[in-house]
Amino acid sequence: MEKSCGFFLFGLLFPFQNVAINAPFLSAWHDLIVNGTSPVTIPHPLNEIPGKVDVQVKVNHGGQDYFFPGIGSGQSDDDILAQYGGVAYLYNHLHVRVFIPKEKSDSHGIGRVITTGEGSYSGPFFGTYVTGKVRIRVWKLSDWPIPNYEGRLSISNSAPYQNLSYCLGTYTYPDFVTVQLKFTDGYVTDASGVVPLTVDDGGMAASLTNTEHICGVVYSVTQTSMTFWSPNKNRDYVACISDGWGSSSFTYPSADIIVRQWILSTFDIHTDYSFSYQWGDVTTGRVPTLIPINLDNDIVTVQVKDATTSNGRMFLGAGSVTVGRTGENFGGIVYGYTNSEILLWTPNVAEGHLIYVGGVWGGGVDPVAVNIVQITVKVIKTGIAGSSMTTWANPIPAPSNITHADVMVTCNHAQYSCMEGYRSNGANTLITYDGTSWSTTTLQCSAVQKPVNATPIEDIVRFLKISKTNTSRYDRSRTCASDPRPSSRAIGGLLGAGVLCFITALIFIADCGTLLRNRKAFCSNLDNDDD
Known part of the structure; x- marks a missing residue:
């Protein structure tokens, strides 16, 4: 409740x-x-x-x-x-x-x-x-x-x-x-x-x-x-x-x-x-x-x-x-x-x-x-x-302060928690008031220690980072791989020749009409010259 x-x-x-x-x-x-x-x-x-x-x-x-x-x-x-x-x-x-x-x-x-x-x-x-x-x-x-x-x-x-x-x-x-x-x-x-x-x-x-x-x-x-x-x-x-x-x-x-x-x-x-x-x-x-x-x-x-x-x-x-x-x-x-x-x-x-x-x-x-x-x-x-x-009710006395710890009091219960950057020694964090005094706790909050001469985290991150253009994945995306298998070579040769012939045929067919018209015009000019 x-x-x-x-x-x-x-x-x-x-x-x-x-x-x-x-x-x-x-x-x-x-x-x-x-x-x-x-x-x-x-x-x-x-x-x-x-x-x-x-x-x-x-x-x-x-x-x-x-x-x-x-x-x-x-x-x-x-x-x-x-x-x-x-x-x-x-x-x-x-x-x-x-x-x-x-x-x-x-x-x-x-x-x-x-x-x-x-x-x-x-x-x-x-x-x-x-x-x-x-x-x-x-x-x-x-x-x-x-x-x-x-x-x-x-x-x-x-x-x-x-x-x-x-x-x-x-x-x-x-x-x-x-x-x-x-x-x-x-x-x-x-x-x-x-x-x-x-x-x-x-x-x-x-x-x-x-x-x-x-x-x-x-x-x-x-x-x-x-x-x-x-x-x-x-x-x-x-x-x-x-x-x-x-x-x-x-x-x-x-x-x-x-x-x-x-x-x-x-x-x-x-x-x-x-x-x-x-x-x-x-x-x-x-x-x-x-x-x-x-x-x-x-x-x-x-x-x-x-x-x-x-x-x-x-x-x-x-x-x-x-x-x-x-x-x-x-x-x-x-x-x-x-x-x-x-x-x-x-x-x-x-x-x-x-x-x-x-x-x-x-x-x-x-x-x-x-x-x-x-x-x-x-x-x-x-x-x-x-x-x-x-x-009015007499207030319950405040519980003891613990260095670097916050405390929240709810009626006759007090809950401690270590501040940010500090950690508990594992002792009990909840105490109660029995009408006469608060129960005790051996809780201590100690600062989290950093190694001596530690490299700043920003430098570590900068050192570990590499350009994406220096990766093998990027190199593979820019290189064609060779395939020595005969079937691959045959398929590649035939397919390549077929594609080239097909493109040449398309160009020739597209120009056939123009060639026929030019031929007729050329023949017509020859006839006129004979006359």
Whole structure:
């Protein structure tokens, strides 16, 4: 994929922007109930495709309100013999359409507004809800500072695995990422980081085999690249809200992906807490915040990074999850929040992983299964005008100069080449930056030596050149060769005599008419003289 360092160069000139993240448009709350109205259409006044949409779902548990994010595309339908749901959504320049499960008479799925994974997940409490409330928060792209990186690509059923390389200008993970899926009908939804279903088998009922949908786009982020997976078997789609999600049906076999990344300053983030976690660890699943969360303006994110390798892939948590069948691998972390804490649910069965991508996702390419992770919870402030400052990426330091060598830097790679008139000693010409320092090379470029007292090349050429009139070929072209063979002599004599006789005969014949006329005239003159 194509790399872009345009924003990196801009960052070198303008390392800080005194631009706050503006407050969002905030809608009223709308009631939700499984098998009730779906979709619920909530208008917004932006008159443009929002740069960021947050569908906020509120449920009550034990007298306390808890908030969960919407899930973008519905990742399953009602043909699964288990709980399915979450709040899916599509949006355009006029409104956000919110979808909740609406079970059909022939379905076997159990619809929920929010489900935290039944018995397959552990967390602060077991959450499964048939009622709730929803509102939308939408930001214009201009409400945010200029992204540190923006990229585009496409994904489809026929090409369900994609990579995108980029150059932020610093060896770090972005603080905030949006991944929008844009469709041909003008609607947009968001990609996610959780894979709940990985096998297309229609659940446990034989009559439902190959009838269920698995939909969505899952993505991961590293310091220099992003990876995207979508399902591509049977009736799978890049995005869908269909079959058990209400009166309207949407299925999309392809989408344009729009990626934006920001590196934010401490003024923009009032909670940024990371901790290591391994599958099976005992935890309360509650992360308190030192500063209260503004539920109207602040954005809560949970990032899960592979801790088994450097530059590990980072996935986003989700607000609800559909659990697969027994023995079917799945993965991801579910989260919710209040104004004072962030709550986490993690898989607790053998087939559940803290990070997982496999099965039908990406056509089986590049599977991921990780159970040792670093979890990062962040709360991003918006709507506090003039108090925040968004920072650009710190530039990677320039690699060392090598005498008589040129160097081309592409993100965290530097490629050396010897200048004209110099040659390499054969050492490695490519070095990389690991976030702390550049790797080393013993490359040296030495001048190409000329022999002492060497004759100039022009003199050598002049000395070697000869006139074409002094060549044997030229001499042969000017000389008739003798052929002593009798047959050649006979043919030459006869042919030569014949040619001479023929020419003489032609001259004689041509003059016969003139001779006859002159003879007649001569005879006539003689007769006159006799008279």
